[in-house]
Amino acid sequence: MTFAEDLKLIEDYQKEIITLGRISGLLNWDTQTFMPKKAHEERADQLSYMSSLIHEKMVDPRFCEAVNRLKDSDGLNSRQKRIVQILFKEISKSKKLPKEFVAELAKERSLSFNAWQKAREEMDADIFLPRLAKMVELKKKEIEYRGYEGHPYNVFIDDYEEGMTVSKLDPVFEKLKKGLIELLGKIKESDNYKNQKKVLAVSGFDKDKQIEFTNEIAKSLGLDSEFSRLDFSEHPFSTRLGLKDARITTNVRDDPMFSIGSTIHETGHALYELGMPDEENYTFLGESPSYGMHESQSRFWENMIGLGKPFWKHFFPKAVNLFSIEDNIDLWHKEINHVFPHYIRIESDEVHYCLHIILRYELEKGLMDGSITVDNVAEKWNEKMKEYFGLDVRNAKEGFMQDVHWSEGYFGYFPTYALGTIYAAQIYNRLLDEMEDAENQIAEGNFEKIREWLKNRIHKYGSMMMADDIITGVCGKGLDADDFLDYLNKKYGELYGFSPRDN
């Protein structure tokens, strides 16, 4: 094979692997949105089969040999070098897993997801626990196959956030935990907290009107129905079935901020996907370099924009009109930012949110190193909820069964939510520096310039650079929780009436 033939070959293989991945994406999307219930076992067969096909392609000797040859060649430009670097890493990972194991894991994922759903419906953790035990067993087996340095959990952290490890995360999360607990202390001591109660943002939000409202918001933010869809699923998610096919889901509760927040969040993900470079549609560069980077985009829109006063200057009059609530934007803004300990991560306020993540991070570490088992994971969960939130968990649906992730074996995913939150604060700070009238634009419901700014500063790179390099490029420094803690202290100091912390 010549150099040019090798390049062509890896181009073809990437296209095949990406196509298979997108087809699996449709199977997954359908599983969670429209599939008839009884089809779940057949669907599990289908997903498992697709995973084995992707795995087969990744470890195909022709492909691996071409990547190896290219890795050692001198003729690559920087783009090609980055592609080969990513492919080499992915192949090395895949090669360590036997094909049968990959198929077993994919099939178990579907069965376990289904058991999770059923267990929640029937409020019976025993339906889910055996499957979770099997899933943890498989994931520990995966760690064995793949090998690790330092902590076994590092294997999965790195899957979602390249280069990240327990020893790097522990201090960041300790600092964050400390800062959040301090801030929560100040909030809880304030009179505003003691007297807080929801008046506007609490009930009477017709569900059809919520849907109408969230659709309008998503459209305003730039979610174009020619390239995307907004559907419903138990747990909101986003998935990309192509450069021109970004799908998100939402769900509606009594609290209108659930559907609004999750729709804005998933829209942020979709805008990132739709902003990927056209010319990398069928290469491994045409995607986010990390889940934390991806989450920075959803958090940026959900928190920095969607929970801010400027955003509501534009949307509150529409909400008043649609839901017949009192026309008091200050009260509304206070209420949608109420700090209040909640059992459920995705219904949590900004301040508590990362504590939910840190709780999960600590449990996942334990599950992977064996210091926690599936037998006592509920108990440990509940202990930490008591310790960090002061809450007594009443049932597994409000406890360890609240998230879809474990049912699908996505250990290592949760930390990226906190990373994304931290990145988002850094990015927003930078936006305010670079675009003087950003908040005016938001207040006018004009999001195009901000979208373009994100596209030019972040999206267009795909994974040409690693997350930390992109953040450094935009913000002048890498991951740093201070921006987020400062933002929270300033915002919640104003809302609850105390001075921001000193740095």
Added chain:
Amino acid sequence: MTFAEDLKLIEDYQKEIITLGRISGLLNWDTQTFMPKKAHEERADQLSYMSSLIHEKMVDPRFCEAVNRLKDSDGLNSRQKRIVQILFKEISKSKKLPKEFVAELAKERSLSFNAWQKAREEMDADIFLPRLAKMVELKKKEIEYRGYEGHPYNVFIDDYEEGMTVSKLDPVFEKLKKGLIELLGKIKESDNYKNQKKVLAVSGFDKDKQIEFTNEIAKSLGLDSEFSRLDFSEHPFSTRLGLKDARITTNVRDDPMFSIGSTIHETGHALYELGMPDEENYTFLGESPSYGMHESQSRFWENMIGLGKPFWKHFFPKAVNLFSIEDNIDLWHKEINHVFPHYIRIESDEVHYCLHIILRYELEKGLMDGSITVDNVAEKWNEKMKEYFGLDVRNAKEGFMQDVHWSEGYFGYFPTYALGTIYAAQIYNRLLDEMEDAENQIAEGNFEKIREWLKNRIHKYGSMMMADDIITGVCGKGLDADDFLDYLNKKYGELYGFSPRDN
């Protein structure tokens, strides 16, 4: 390879091929229901890739050699023999088509479907014609690759109805055409025809209520939402994504019988799929032996049941209630069976319906043998519409662009609609012989026994037998248009007030 190893190997390959087919099925379903518009090119890549994977599996030497060895072995039981026979035929077919051609055809199919949709939206046949020309060119190329005996169109007729040929179909369709034209003559001469006008079944049917009503009908007929879905698409269709996942679509027009008829029709298809033998879920026996056989099930429910008086004894009171129409079931039954020449096949009455098919059959024959070209197909279409229906076609959407089939290259498919219609009349006759109270059951909205009868007499065989053998088993004779012509003469003789034909 031992005999047992060969059997295991063909079992595994069948499961893989069927799984790939079902995944393609989901891609197709999504394309026609929910996919964002701009994703069509990427979707075309995905469908094309799946087709090439299926093709690769079908012609994989290990598989082909195992099938060849088994074909020549003595140890097969009748079930295994039938499987090997079907596989051998499919493999021989696939082997004649180069992989690149299969991928090109699949990709063209998506592009052409999209052009068809766009051409209809913009009322501009020129958007579709170049793609249709390309499709016809590819299909003629396919005929060359595959070779044929007799008429080149035989290749595609046999794809949908095994064993059927132009020389067998010509006389059946000639007889049918003659019988229908005679009957239409009698109808059109009758006073009832001259004075007919619609009063009830004509307008004011709220679309949401139509949806509610069709959903209720589908459910009553036995479409269980745990195993199926009912969605919307431009052209109603049914597809099976698994033994426990049968999906149908419908659409709503001003005429309520469009949504009602097409929903019942597609439900008939879905019930057939859901009635397939469990134990053949992942073998080639677990599907219909022919498209005509499949269509017999949809026509059975749509025409024999859904257009009959007993059915409306049960459902008319609900319609009266839902749509606030006059409570006159006789008038309703007359009106929904009005014979009236219509441009659109799927809005056609039972008597004209097969003339639509014969028109397409004649044009497809011509397109495939070159006596008609894409340049003059619209003109030929319009000439025949004038000759058989007395209608002047006003635009391509009402003319040759009305059906989805050609855009997807499904030449040879149309004749099966007429075959199914003929079979359905034969099957219904037999049901009335065997189940005395069948029409009472229908009138009570109780369809379970009839469903069970169909399952036991037809569905459960899958493709263990060929269509003609199944029909012979049920009816005591094979394909025979007389049952259908007798049924029409009796029914429309009563409705229009003349004596049925003599045989």
